[in-house]
Amino acid sequence: MICDEAQKIKVPTAMVTKAAKAQKADFKIACTGTPVENSLVDLWCLFDFIQENLMGSLSEFNKEYRRPIEKKDDEDNAIIDELRQLIEPQVLRRMKHDVAELPAKHEINDCKNIEISTLQRTLYKQVSNDYRSLSEQGHKGVMLKALHDMRMICAHPFQEKATIKDSPKAEWLINTLETIKQKNEKVIIFTEFRAIQVFLKRLLLERFGLNVTTVNGDSNTNSRVGLTRQGIIDKFQETNGFNVIILSTVAVGFGVNIQKANHVIHYTRSWNPAKEDQATDRAYRIGQDKEVFVYYPSIAADDFETFEIKLDKLLSSKRSLADDMLKPNVELTQELIQSIY
Template sequence: MKMTNMSHNMLFTPELARNMSGGQLLGYNQIVEDYRKAKAKEQGGTHALAVLQQLRAVSLHPRLNEIFKAPPNTAKEALNMLNESEKLLMLIDILADIKNKQEKVIIFATTKKLQAVLKICLDKIYALQIHVINGDSKAIATKKDQLSRKGMITDFESREGFNIIIMSPVAAGVGLTVVGANHVVHLERHWNPAKEAQATDRVYRIGQEKPVFIHLPCLLHPEYDSFDVNLDKLLAKKTMLSDAVVTPEAVSEHELMSSMGL
């Protein structure tokens, strides 16, 4: 059985790039300002990796570390919570389009906290029981009420029409096939382009009968290139190098800090 001839449909549209605003913008600016002040005073307490992790987190949601203190109880509360992030608003728009088409989607996220937030909120909004596949998911089920990774995928694919599964790009890169989904959202991008490509390839397998669409929502800063923009540039550069030479290396914290002028 041959796989349908198709190409990677990378969706770079205005709807997938928005300026951060409100508390998200204020939080982002504060992190940058605090780092620059500490650097000017030659204080070694603020490490580059810690700053990058903070910028990545606020780019996902300005209260990513606080949501579990008061999780949403209703779909409206969940939507209001996601509305605090322009990036997650883009995700909601993407999901609305996929739902209208009654198709399925994989959302890739590297941070377990984000994976959990997405499950909590999207379960409420869409009345789903979304599976999360990450390093904690078992390759083989050890309990009667526990699904293996492949069991989660089977359950995800068996639901008629629209459905969502959340996956870590690292966990997804190990022998999994998810041809029931024909949409991929790289919400939180892996710093290694090879890992991201392996994750995307989960839906490009024998048995895939639909065109596959890859969505890359990008959060912008109104005044200068954001964390997302700089990471995208570095990943694109490394991907081009890999086409010409060898398997690309991951983006380093030094490269990202330098690209951001920090």
């Protein structure tokens, strides 16, 4: 039994995990580019599928390995080495640069300092003041709502009279796409938010005359109902010249190939850098014959750190650990969320 995209069986209590483990097979292989996405429980779950009880029960694994390693105690290197030796006979790990000759990949950094607009600043301050007022009154969940609102304000201020000048990230996008259009190249825009997807689709129709395809959780996966997601993407790739497709990081972050695109724009950021890198790898994979350019446009202010700047710093620090599968590229904890605010 071979499982591709095996990180989907990382949650011990999930139905897909239980279904995979219920299959009777003499030999099992789990293929994944991100064996540890959130915590070392992901690793335990994969190995419990491959060879049950290799790492003991989940409670035993948590006590002996996960907690000491994730707490980053001084002595955790010895525990990490012990865990490496335990799984080494079962692991064949190859990085992309080990097995494929690909063109260069470039991260464009000059888009990480897009100046906040006056309207965005006003809305941002209002959200901050509302958060302080509601939190002092003991309202629950106000921090997550405030962060979501700040995130959306940075992406685009949804106000009735807002113009493109009030949305500097959208203005940056138009200018960037104009440059890419002159090169006759293709673009993937990633955002998981439906409101942003709809806004961008309308914007690109108005500015470029493109009836852009959006692929998200609503898109068909059953070919009997209509084009599959890969079918929709293949149609996008077969179109000659400049074109843009909008994808959900969550719904289409893995499992599809879009090598005809060589510009990847993360219009809004994922909480998890591993998922972001998976999304980028829809274009940066075997079969890509052009240099790939990756953009993380971020709204910034001179007098304070915006949500997007703080999130970028946190994701960058976590991404530096990405090559070590035993040092989890974790999603943001409550403490990290508080540090963003």
